[in-house]
Amino acid sequence: MITELNERSREIFRRIVDAYLTTGDPVGSRTLSRQPGLDISPATIRNVMADLEDAGLLFSPHTSAGRLPTELGLKLFVDGILEVGNLTKAERQSIEGECKASGRSVEGLLENATQALSGLSHLTGLVVAPKSQAPLKHIEFVALSPGRALVVLVTENGVVENRIIEIPPTVLPSALVEATNYLSARLVGRTLEDALDAIKTELNSHQAQLDALTAKVVEEGLAVWSGNEGQGSRGGSLIVRGQANLLEDMDAMKDLENIRALFEALETKETMARLLERADTADGVQIFIGAENNLFGMSGCSLIVGPYRDTKERIIGTIGVIGPTRMNYARIIPMVDYTAKLVGRLIG
Structure with missing residues (x-):
């Protein structure tokens, strides 16, 4: 038109x-x-x-x-019509510094990248984190306190991921060792996606020689690493940072009730993850303005997201910002694009 x-x-x-x-x-x-x-x-x-x-x-x-x-x-x-601008050298250095300060943890990298986007744009940053795609080198369950354990996973490319899981309070350290040995024998050298169905089938058919508590530990570990189902077809998790920035532009949003509904939607991670996956099918940054995004059942805000890729150019996640429709698109679009490409390079 x-x-x-x-x-x-x-x-x-x-x-x-x-x-x-x-x-x-x-x-x-x-x-x-x-x-x-x-x-x-x-x-x-x-x-x-x-x-x-x-x-x-x-x-x-x-x-x-x-x-x-x-x-x-x-x-x-x-x-x-919009003429997209370029990031300043200081903005690029700020994003790079935040991302590279995260060490080898993918989740740490994505947290920092999301925080950098939120801080520079003064909007709410969000990212869909991928499930690990690399073959596993090491997996281990570590006791933290009664009812809680740490799952440590190391991939062959050196990435370390940690998750805290809830376990029965009566689980003994020996059960954690047994769960570690069981999964190590079946996961090391394979991706979780490759081995997951076979392990679940074995557990469900009682082929695994595990007691009930150890089997529960294994199931909890598998659940947290497989994305807990319902997080979208790709699994993964959603990280949101800078929600308070939305409160700074209440005039643009007009209605405090809309702010409340937006915060509730940001907490509905399953819904958010499904929407962000829409960007997986398109090249480059995607822009969803107002009611067009069908995300919050409300108008008054826009979503700008860009996909990031692995070394094989497969889209493995999305990162971007959400804010009022009256945002500086010419500045935000290249910021999201640069951050998405940087995250892809660093993960690779």
Whole structure:
């Protein structure tokens, strides 16, 4: 639709959206006519604005002559008119420094990358973490306290992952050793995905010579590493950072009830993971504006996500930000893109 607009209509539309992204205020024809470089009368501008409103790209929030972009208009602007900027050297160094400070833990890397995105964008950062794709080198259960144990997993490429699991309080250290030996014999040298079904079948058919408590430890360990089901087809987990940033722009969100609903949605990790997986099927950064994203059952916020890949160029996760529709897309889009590509390189 943007390509069907003539040059004058495109320019007027661009200036209205630019003003909205800068101030959030409606723009009237007289204000536009006074802007430098726009030698068009207020009457002509009003006619163009009326045409843009009829096309569903603008709306009037009240009885004044001012206009704002609709969610459709904003989406078309981002897709067809927006000129994306470049990150500064300082911004790139900040993201790189946060990511490289995480050591060899994939989860630590993703936590830091999400925090870096949130801090630089002043929005809420989120990432879908992948299940481990590399063959396993070592797995071990370590007692922490009654009812809790640490599962340590080391892949052949040197990545270390740790998870805390809940176990029966009566489990003895010997049961943890037995669970470690059982899984080591079946997992080392294979990916968890390759071995998972066979191990579950063996446990379910009672072929494994394990007592009930040891089998429970094994099942809990497998559950945490297989994504606990329902987290999307790829498994993995969701990390969210910087939710408080959404409270700093309450005027843009208009309604405190929407903020509350958004926070609840951010806690519904299963729903979030399913939506972020939509970016898996497309190349590059994906932008979901307002009600278009069908994520929160509400409008007023946008989601920008980019996929990150492993060394075989397979998409293994997604990272991005969420915030009000009135965000600096020209700055945020390259920030998400750069972070996603950096995470892919570091994981590889």
